Amino acid sequence: MKLYNADLSPNALRVRAVANELGIELETIEVDLMKGEHKTASYLAINPNGKVPVLVDGDFVLWESRAIDGYLAGLKPERGLCPTDxxxxxxxxxxxxxxxxxxxxxxxxxxxxxxxxxxxxxxxxxxxxxxxxxxxxxxxxxxxxxxxxxxxxxxxxxxxxxxxxxxxxxxxxxxxxxxxxxxxxxxxxxxxxxxxxxxxxxxxxxxxxxx
Ligand SMILES: N[C@@H](CCC(=O)N[C@@H](CS)C(=O)NCC(=O)O)C(=O)O
Known part of the structure; x- marks a missing residue:
């Protein structure tokens, strides 16, 4: 799984932390916000908002950090980070x-x-x-x-x-x-x-x- 990340982003931080908590390894791709890498055509194709983070799991693309955390937690339901009750x-x-x-x-x-x-x-x-x-x-x-x-x-x-x-x-x-x-x-x-x-x-x- 790939995470389009910026180390200075609090929104990406919550995703890295949940992945760590779940023991899910993410390949992080650093997006340089100062250089505008999040506004290039290729980046906007995965997140039209032009923001980090974005998770790519095979052909599944997901943006919005809290939604990404919910998805990751759903992959490891036994860890109880997002119960279905x-x-x-x-x-x-x-x-x-x-x-x-x-x-x-x-x-x-x-x-x-x-x-x-x-x-x-x-x-x-x-x-x-x-x-x-x-x-x-x-x-x-x-x-x-x-x-x-x-x-x-x-x-x-x-x-x-x-x-x-x-x-x-x-x-x-x-x-x-x-x-x-x-x-x-x-x-x-x-x-x-x-x-x-x-x-x-x-x-x-x-x-x-x-x-
Ligand atoms: N609601 C989004 C917010 C994402 C967001 O605002 N990310 C910031 C970094 S913390 C960003 O990419 N800013 C660049 C911009 O808006 O141009 C989430 O939770 O993922």
């Missing part, structure tokens, strides 16, 4: 969609302004955008915190929802987003980041951030 699956979807639509854009909005722009030489942070996204972070983070008060993982057992969520937290320290007021979230992300699957997936990104 309707209620368990619905709770995983609930948190995955919530991350994609609510918490993720808020956290990533702050990280983009404070971390990514600087890293890629894209100018000064937009303080108005930061203020607006920090309000969203303050609204949504406590929701996750309350939910994690009585469970170890986002959907109860470890699942693809944890990996969907975790990518959002990658740049929290660099972006100045404190988890002091959300101790359950803090304990959960520490737990997740201790996993060998995550450590190995995140290593290339951390190396790039040190440059």
């Amino acid at each position: 309707a209620r368990k699956r619905a709770i995983i979807d609930q948190w995955s969609y919530w991350q994609a639509i609510h918490l993720g854009p808020a956290m990533q909005g702050v990280a983009f302004e404070r971390v990514v722009k600087k890293k890629l030489g894209m100018g000064e942070p937009d303080e108005t955008a930061i203020e607006s996204q920090l309000k969203n972070v303050a609204q949504f983070l406590p929701v996750l915190d309350a939910s994690l008060a009585n469970k170890e993982w986002v959907a109860g057992d470890l699942s693809i929802a944890d990996f969907a969520m975790a990518s959002t937290f990658m740049f929290r320290d660099r972006a100045g987003i404190s988890l002091d007021r959300t101790p359950h979230v803090s304990a959960w992300i520490d737990r997740l980041e201790e996993r060998a699957s995550w450590k190995s997936a995140v290593a290339p990104m951390l190396a790039l951030m040190q440059d």
